Amino acid sequence: EIEALSSIYGEDWCVVDEDEKIYCIKINDCLDQPKWTLCLQVILPPGYPAAEPPIYQLNAPWLRGQDYVELANGLEEIYVQNLGESILYLWVEKIREVLIEKAQSSDPEPDIKKTSEEVDEDDGDDFLLDYQPIQEDPIKIVNYITSESQEVDEELPSIHHGNPITDRRSTFQAHLAPVVTPRQVKRVLEKLYENKKIASATHNIYAYRIYCEDKQTFLQDCEDDGETAAGGRLLHLMQILNVHNVLVVVSRWYGGILLGPDRFKHINNCARNILVE
DSSP: OHHHHHHHHGGGEEEEETTTTEEEEEEEOOOSSOSOEEEEEEEOOTTTTTTOOOEEEEEOTTOOHHHHHHHHHHHHHHHHHTTTSOOHHHHHHHHHHHHHHHHHSSOOOOOTTOOOOSSOSOOSGGGSOOOOOOOSSOOOOOOOOOOHHHHTTOOOOOOEEOOOEEETTEEEEEEEEEOSSHHHHHHHHHHHHTSHHHHTSSEEEEEEEEEETTTTEEEEEEEOTTSTTHHHHHHHHHHHTTOOSEEEEEEEEOOSSOOTTHHHHHHHHHHHHHHHO
């Protein structure tokens, strides 16, 4: 793969450290005078490509905030869709597609005065909600309400925030609320999204289970929010734990390094912890 990439990209391919397998690829928008350029630095771990993804960094003065998140998310999707296969060429061409789109769109030219090569450095604890242990009082099971007129007056359920888990700059945090109607689910989600940090999360995965006592059945649903299969896994965990009348939301802030299957482990661990509490 290295020989092929070196041949394809020529002077744009740079060997930083052969022994440590660190490489750098300069990518641009293919114009005669490129406006949009980006440097992809990768470290190939011993388990690549069979068991480990490349460790990478995206460097460009203009790349920050949502642009960074969207591009990093695209690279992670390519990795997930091609598990066990060589993916560097796919990554480079994905980045080139994004740069070409920017060159062809009405996006203003990059501000070369900016020096930050990373997403805004506010990914510390300040963007996490205060950890609030759940009270031991049992959740009262309220009869399932089907009347729309009755639902309008329902109170917003209390929302609890779990202890965050951080791994390789990605952070996961679970939120939980007792719910007995779909209307309450909607109200809790609306309340959570009022928080700018939660609204800006890369993914907000959720699942809920409501027990309908009169019908002796469960009303349940889930949402991946772009993290393929994560909502279904979360709902499956709730089924295994046999929880009733609860909504669990897991927010993930992506940190720029691929986690592979570990991300599902962290999502479920966050959810399990807050459910047990």
